[in-house]
Amino acid sequence: MMRLVLLQTTALAASLLLPCCNNQAGIELNPRTNPPLDTTLTESEIRIHAGIAVAVDAIPLSGGEPSDDGTVVTLTSTDMHVIGVDPAPAEGVFVIYGVMPGTADVRVYMNGDVAGDIPATVLDQGGRP
Amino acid sequence: MAVVAVVLAGCPHRGREQSPMGAFGVVCAGGDAACDEPGTTGALPAVVAVGAALQIVFTGDQVTDSPIRVRAASPYMAVADGPSLQFTAPGFCAVLARSEAGTVVDLAHVEVRPIHTLALEAPAWLAPGQSAVIVAQPRDASDQPLAGSLSYAWSSSDPSVVAVDSSSKGRRAKVLGVGAGTATLTVEAGAARASVPITVAENP
Numbered sequence: 001m002m003r004l005v006l007l008q009t010t011a012l013a014a015s016l017l018l019p020c021c022n023n024q025a026g027i028e029l030n031p032r033t034n035p036p037l038d039t040t041l042t043e044s045e046i047r048i049h050a051g052i053a054v055a056v057d058a059i060p061l062s063g064g065e066p067s068d069d070g071t072v073v074t075l076t077s078t079d080m081h082v083i084g085v086d087p088a089p090a091e092g093v094f095v096i097y098g099v100m101p102g103t104a105d106v107r108v109y110m111n112g113d114v115a116g117d118i119p120a121t122v123l124d125q126g127g128r129p
Numbered sequence: 130m131a132v133v134a135v136v137l138a139g140c141p142h143r144g145r146e147q148s149p150m151g152a153f154g155v156v157c158a159g160g161d162a163a164c165d166e167p168g169t170t171g172a173l174p175a176v177v178a179v180g181a182a183l184q185i186v187f188t189g190d191q192v193t194d195s196p197i198r199v200r201a202a203s204p205y206m207a208v209a210d211g212p213s214l215q216f217t218a219p220g221f222c223a224v225l226a227r228s229e230a231g232t233v234v235d236l237a238h239v240e241v242r243p244i245h246t247l248a249l250e251a252p253a254w255l256a257p258g259q260s261a262v263i264v265a266q267p268r269d270a271s272d273q274p275l276a277g278s279l280s281y282a283w284s285s286s287d288p289s290v291v292a293v294d295s296s297s298k299g300r301r302a303k304v305l306g307v308g309a310g311t312a313t314l315t316v317e318a319g320a321a322r323a324s325v326p327i328t329v330a331e332n333p
Contacts, residue, residue, distance in 0.1 A: 036221045036238050051206035053223035053236045084202065086225070086233045095233040097202035097223055125206075125220035 026115055027073055027108055028066060030057040032093065037125070046096065046106055046120035048083070053097035055088060060110060072111050079104035083120045098122040151189015153199070153224065153237050158184060158213070158278040161300075173224075174276035178267045179243045180319040181277020182213040187226035187235060195229040206241070216241040216277065242269040247316055247323035254328040255291070255306030265300045265316045265323065279318045287312040291327050 029041040032055040039054055040047035043061075048054070060071040075094045077085040082104040084097045096106065101124045105117035153173040157166055161181075170186065177183060185199045199214070201207035202223035207214045216222055219241050226235040248266040255261060263283075267275040283302040285291045290312035294303035304314060306329040315324045 033236065036240070049221075051201075051203040051218075051220055051222045052238070053202045053225060053233075055233075055236065086227065086231050089232055089234060095225065095236060097225070097236075099203050100205050125218070 026061050026110065028059045028061055030059060032057060043118060046118055047123065048096065048098040049123045049125050050098040050101055051125060053095055055093060055095050058092050058094055074109040076107045077104060078107055082122050151187055151235060153226065154186050154188060156184040156186060161276060161278040173237055173239065176240045176242055176269065176273060176275055177216050177277040178275035178279060179216060179219050179241055181279050182210050182215040183277050184213040185224055197226050197228055197234060200225055200227055219243050242275060244275060244319055244321040245270040247318060247321045249316065249323050249325045251314060251325045251327060254330055256331060257306050257308060257329055260303055260305045263302045263304055263314060265318065267318060267321065282317045284315050285312050290329050
């Protein structure tokens with residue numbers, strides 16, 4: 001009985017914790033440019049090499065589908081020394097670029113509110129002497 | 130806004146990119162193997178030598194309220210050197226046309242490769258008093274010419290046979306046949322070095 005209560009408590013705690021640990025930011029990142037090295041751009045992970053840049057459309061999702069309800073998406077970097085995120089002149093378009101090898105997050109805002117963080121890893125190109 | 134979207138949609142390639150609103154270009158500098166007329170503007174080269182500098186400019190219609198400056202995406206790959214970018218590591222380096230307000234209007238990638246050889250175009254012999262211009266060309270491992278402004282150091286193993294004009298700092302050196310004999314002309318650019326023998330004689 002004690003074990004069952006413990007399991008139920010653990011399951012409840014896990015379900016309560018789930019929203020805080022879910023990295024699904026509710027957006028889709030569609031690249032507009034073709035970077036010369038492999039780059040991963042999803043709502044749950046970004047992997048890019050230092051020195052590489054890619055322009056992306058940040059499209060809000062609703063129920064897993066692209067939403068056109070006027071939601072304004074903004075992306076920023078939690079550490080511009082690792083990964084850069086700058087807006088393009090067109091709404092919803094951003095340029096993401098690797099600055100230095102390391103990890104940081106790309107923070108997603110929906111209509112000015114934080115919607116989530118996308119973990120980002122910036123890789124070394126491996127060519128440094 | 131829609132037109133600017135075309136700008137970013139139109140830049141998927143590295144080097145020599147053009148967009149309807151503007152384009153990256155390079156101001157030719159002394160010592161650049163990719164151009165011969167300093168001060169002129171040419172296309173952004175696709176492949177640049179490690180250690181070389183390029184003065185990259187972005188020209189085009191005004192697309193933001195603040196001036197556009199060209200910067201490297203990563204100081205890990207290229208550093209600012211006055212108005213130029215010096216490419217410090219092999220690999221790909223994105224250059225961004227960015228307003229002071231932080232808006233990126235265009236991007237391009239430059240590939241940076243190590244200098245594998247310095248090709249020298251030099252005469253086998255000179256007559257005493259005869260001068261010649263020797264040209265060095267940095268090339269990568271696949272013998273492709275590399276662009277970018279580099280610092281060259283020229284020297285002669287025997288200045289009493291072949292003298293190097295003191296103004297020879299770029300990739301072109303002026304040499305003069307002085308006295309009979311054979312001297313080795315050497316040029317260094319970064320870690321690359323090349324030598325060529327030149328014989329000075331009345332008759333070859």
